[in-house]
Amino acid sequence: MTEERNVLLCDLTHMGQKIASDCFPYGIGCLAEYLEAHCSFDVKVHLIKFPNDLYDTIHKYKPRMVGFTNFIWNFDLQRTMAAEIKREFPETVIIFGGPNFYVEESEQERLLRDNPVIDFYIEGEGEIALTALYECLHASDYDLQKTKETPLPSVRTILRDKFISYPLADKLTDLSEVPSPYLSGRMDEFFEKNLMPLVQTTRGCPFSCAYCVEGQSYYNHIRRHSPDFIRAELEYIAERATGNKQIFIADSNFAMYEEDEETASIINDIQKKTGFPYYIHVAAGKNQKQRLLKVARLVGGKMRLSGSVQSLDPEVMQNIRRSNISSNDLLELADDAREIGANSYSEVILALPGDSLEAHMHTMERVINAGFNIVLPWTLLLLQGSELASLSAKEKFNMNIRYRVLPRCFGIYKYGDKTIYTGEVEEACVGSDKMSIDDYLECRIFTLTTALFYNDRLFGEIIELLKPLGIATFDWLMSIHKMRDSFPPSILNLYDSFKQCTLDELWEDREELYSYLKDPENIEKYISGELGMNVMYHHRAEAFINHMDELNMVAFKCAHELALAQNTDLGDIDQFLKELELFSKLRKDRLFDLDLEFDQEFTYDFLTPLASNSWDLRHAEQLKGKYNIHFAHEASQKESIIEQKKVFGSDVVGLAKVLSRIHISKMYRTASISQAQ
Known part of the structure; x- marks a missing residue:
């Protein structure tokens, strides 16, 4: 096969601290299958997951076109590696695609001008658009000028110093047009890497949440794979998953649809025969509580059931277009999940438009007293591609914006003799007119209290013995939070460290942070853990590993005092x-x-x-x-x-x-x- 008919698709993960993205590269696998199946001439697509494999693969196949995914966790890594390819092979066409892309054309243009290494960006679903672009490139003998002049669907590019945006391609109506990258054997190499298999049974989301990329109307169309396709993929995976026996189902609302019951039955059959999957990672659906519980029963409780309310404040819910999701059903989910042995969690987003210290704590009180095993309050991340990341939304809600390094998403890599220093930056909202930075910090510190004393029912015995006495879980947790100044020194130091790290991780200028990450000494500090940890997870792990005795003492002391005070x-x-x-x-x-x-x-x-x-x-x-x-x-x-x-x-x-x-x-x-x- 000639060199120009080799295509390379990259979904690189950072490896500075082991591995950042530990899932199979299923997305580019699907793109590869579709391109090979629907291209009008023979083409061979090769996949790359690990950065240090890129140089040898490029030199082996010398592809005329290289595609890169664009996610929040790998953008700088991808563009840096793309620049190295361009430097060595200037004629190679570089294509980017993925959800980490602004909806406003002015911001899309800025991204392309700031990153001239990107010849074309494909917005939205990639199968149809990538195939059309590749065929046009091949027909023009990889003439960039001619290809950019062709109105190709979903393509964004710069032509004669002008930003060009062509209409979006039609979305696939029949997912069977995309052959399985598992059944073809394309994913086999990743089983040997102990990665977590990833599948998708359903594309699309009917909701319009303003903080989510899939809240855009473009993603509202729901399409599904057939039960036969799903069974074949899962059985294939189960036979080969000898190491990592967990699975990630990349649906936006798994267990919300009737068809998901059949998928759960398929999983149940496979579990009985093979024991796989041991655990299922999934974003569970909303507004269908009974179906969600039925699915959880079918898979033996081996999945998290989510009652992710984000906020229960009416003003906030209106601002984020969340009013069409039943909060009461979500809150009732916790007790039902416990009855069937499933893990339950609720997510809350801090600093959403209209949020305040009082509103956030009221939401926390309700979800904690509802009894979820885990409550996860996240800082609002402004995801490119979401409505809240738009310039108009930032101005409308007077967002206080800061930038920080994504945990584990940094590293030092080799491209031939060249050493690459790179790290990823995320955009976060840490306040607004109604939430000061001090309020934000207080909410974050209460998140630590929740993580240390509540999550995973670490002290489930206390929670249950206080209930008959009429003492709410939130009241016990708040009593712990308020006495933190009298904690044992080891726990007090942990809180002080958490507060300082929460402040230190925030930067006011994105480009300054990117520049900081290009310094070898700084990257080494991130890799060693001196900088850049997930502040919450790191301090929780520190407590679990070294201070469980003190956590026990504090938790039981507060419970004892509350019990005697009220009874x-x-x-x-x-x-x-x-x-x-x-x-x-x-x-x-x-x-x-x-x-x-x-x-x-x-x-x-x-x-x-x-x-x-x-x-x-x-x-x-x-x-x-x-x-x-x-x-x-x-x-x-x-x-x-x-x-x-x-x-x-x-x-x-x-x-x-x-x-x-x-x-x-x-x-x-x-x-x-x-x-x-």
């Missing part, structure tokens, strides 16, 4: 809570030390309420006895943790990522009675 007739509960604190600690302390086991004698039967999730201080006397309890990880728990440590590493940076990926409450040591009297 004077409990009798002597000191011994019960003291032993329960130890019981809790032995299940969770040094969680990643998989060979660590404990034997401990207790004078209360804690296993009975643990099994039923029914804790009641008023009935503590009924649990008295003599029990020798053994604490140890089960083999399946060890296997899951070891798999994730292989991917992300065993240092604090890696374990912070692991904590975000596993169902932590199912990783606590199993407690069993070895002897009872």
Whole structure:
């Protein structure tokens, strides 16, 4: 095959701290399959995931056209590598595409002028547009001028110093036109890398959330793969996923549609035969609670159920076009999820238009008291391609904009003899007219309190024993938050560090931050973890690894004080809570030390309420006895943790990522009675 008929598609991931994007490059795999199937002449497409493989692949195939994805987590890496290709092979045509692209034409033009290495940008879905562009390039013998003059669908480019924007291509109406990159064997090489398989059963989203790229009307058209296609892909993956046994379903609203029930049944069949997938990462759907629960049951509870409200403030919800999603249904999801053994979480976005300290804390109170296993308050990121990232929205809502480095998205790479220093920058809103920077910091610090003491039901025993006493979970959490100045020094230092890191990570100028990341000494600091960590995950991991004893002490001290303050007739509960604190600690302390086991004698039967999730201080006397309890990880728990440590590493940076990926409450040591009297 001639060199010009080799095409290279790149979806590069940063590798500075192990791996940043650990999923299969399914998107470019689909583009490759479509291009090879629908191009009017033979073409061979090659995929690249890892930056240090690029140079050798370019020299091996010498493609006339190279395509790059554009996501928030790899844009600078992609454009930097593209520039190296252009420097060495000036005639190579560089194409970019992906959702990290502004909706306003003035901003699209600025991006292309700031990055002249990009010859063409494809907006929206890429299959039809990329094929048309490639055929035009080939027909013109890769004449850029002629190709730019041709009105090709979805293409944005600069022609004779003028920005050109052609109408968007029609979207695919039948996803069967895209052959599976798994069934063709194209993805096989990535199973050997211990990456997480990624699939997509449904394209499109019916909602119009202003903070999301898919909130644009362009994405409202829903299309699905057939059940036969889905089964074939999943069975193929299950046969080969011997390492990473998790899967990412890249649907925007999985389990919201009737067809998703059939997909869940397929997964159930495969789970029974192979044990795959062990866990499913997915953005669960909205407005169909019963269907979502049915799907979760079918997959054995091996997925997170999301009740992501973003905000419950009426003004905020109106500003972000979120009023067509039932908040009540989302809030009711937590208890239902617990009944079927599924992990539940709720996402809240801080500093949305109209948000304030009071509005944010009111939302947090409602979602915490609803009982979700995990509550994740995110800072508002202004995603290029979303409505809120537009210049008009920033001005309308008087957003206080800052820039920060994406965690793990940086590194040092080689392109031949050239050393590449690169890192990714995200745009964040940290306030507005109604939220000062001090309010933002207070909200972020409460996020740390939530992460340390609430998420993953780290102290589920406390939550459940306070309920019968009429003490709300949020009140207990807030009592912890308010007493933080009297925390043990190790935890107090953790809070001080978190606050300082939260401030230090914010930059006022995007280009200054990009320049800072090009300095070798600075990049080394990011790679070592001195700079650039995910501030929340890092401090949580630090607490989990080194300070679980102190966390236990604080959590139980607050619970004890609240219980006695509101209920004077409990009798002597000191011994019960003291032993329960130890019981809790032995299940969770040094969680990643998989060979660590404990034997401990207790004078209360804690296993009975643990099994039923029914804790009641008023009935503590009924649990008295003599029990020798053994604490140890089960083999399946060890296997899951070891798999994730292989991917992300065993240092604090890696374990912070692991904590975000596993169902932590199912990783606590199993407690069993070895002897009872």
